[in-house]
Amino acid sequence: MTEERPARLAHAPADHPMVPPAKIGVLFANLGTPDATDYWSMRRYLNEFLSDQRVIDIPSWKWQPLLQLIILSKRPFTSGENYRSIWNEELDESPLMTITRQQVTKLRKAVDTRYGKDNVVVDFCMRYGNPSTHDVIEEMVAKGCERILFFPLYPQYAGATSATANDQFFRALMAQKRQPAARTAPEYFARPSYIEALAQSVERAYADLERRPDVLVASYHGMPSRYHREGDPYHCQCQKTSRLLRERLGWDKDGIDTTFQSVFGREEWLRPYTVEHVVKLAQAGKKNIAVISPAFSADCIETLEEINGEIREAFEEAGGEFFTYVPCLNDDDAHIAALMEVVEENLCGWIC
Incomplete structure (x- = not known):
């Protein structure tokens, strides 16, 4: 089935911008990953992660000199070595990226089966690193997502995980001229x-x-x-x-x-x-x-x-x-089914 293309609204003037068909978005979010294991890739990733005040809530005037001058001069080397020991060499990416993509591929199929292929856009982003929350939100809005369910992939809630992911989601929405309606999925630790x-x-x-x-x-x-x-x-x-x-x-x-x-x-x-x-x-x-x-x-x-x-x-x-x-549940079918339960509950009222 081909994706519907943007079209001009009925009765709109000839110079009116094309508008994509309205859709719902489901955006899964995980912590993040460096783009590579070299010093500068690791430094960029660690700088973004360790500068988040949800993670390290020390006042910036105290923390940033220590982070920039001492921690980030040494830690990218050791962290890069650690990542190299588990790196997916075939795809040139971290296991977290590989597994998250596998999870979302299965979730996308489940959503398509449940709601129809052209009704819901399913994607993923990372709180730190790429694909960034901002970039994926831009893509979803461009595809016509007027409503977005944001789903942090953390079973238990914590300020340093779920909350900071939600923070970034809402910051990304702030950049949109036409903000989609938004919901955030809750933690599922006892489901x-x-x-x-x-x-x-x-x-x-x-x-x-x-x-x-x-x-x-x-x-x-x-x-x-x-x-x-x-x-x-x-x-x-x-x-x-x-x-x-x-x-x-x-x-x-x-x-x-x-x-x-x-x-x-x-x-x-x-x-x-x-x-x-x-x-x-x-x-x-x-x-x-x-x-x-x-x-x-x-x-x-x-x-x-x-x-x-x-x-x-x-x-x-x-x-x-x-x-x-x-091992973690990863893309195990029972895990995917549990995540789909959360999606279905939180899309109620938006789509049957």
Whole structure:
């Protein structure tokens, strides 16, 4: 089926601009990725990421000199090395980009089947890096999207993830002469279909093992403890996801440990820290563990390099013997179905 082309409105004068047929947009957003692993690509990406005050809320007059003069002179080298260890060489892109594209390809097919191919435009953007939120919004508006559902791909809400993605979405709308109507999709950390998809991924991973792990560690991305005290619901939502997953699996209360990774800076972050916790498990005689990352909708640097690299090594150096990483849900069909539920609920009233 061919896409409808812009046309002149009925009864409009001959010099009236062409207007594309009205459509609805669904825009999925993930964290972001550098364009390449070289120093300047990494520096551009890290500068955008670490300059976001939702991520680092230190006053700019204190933070920017430290960031520009010290952190960004060194960190692009180490971060670039880490990205190179997981880089998709065939497509010359990060795994997050590859997986997000795969997810959205499946979601686009599901949306086309549900609503018709010419009614809804489905695309994705990144909060940091490319494709930028601003550029994709420009494209959607040009295609005739008069209503847009913006969907941050974070199961749990956090100011440093969901909120900053929404911020960027609304900033992009500010640049439009004719702003589309807008909705943002909520977090889905307790949705039964999401919990079911997580449980199925654990069951599949365990079915391939000769020995059942002593414990499943649910490692979530960390954030300063202060954010939790200031009202961010992320910590509570992570705990609930772990509890619901444990209940769905039918395990005892000690079957899943909830931990937090990716600590940055000197401030106290949510505890226990994953890297310290797995060391304690090994030292306590739990030599066989599995780790899952329920806060990530797609495998990325924090899962493939940090968990399956650094954290695995810490566990093994402490005497651990068997380490199983349970991949993120990625483009698993059960995950896509759960995301589609959110889309359908939030398009109600816009399209039947």
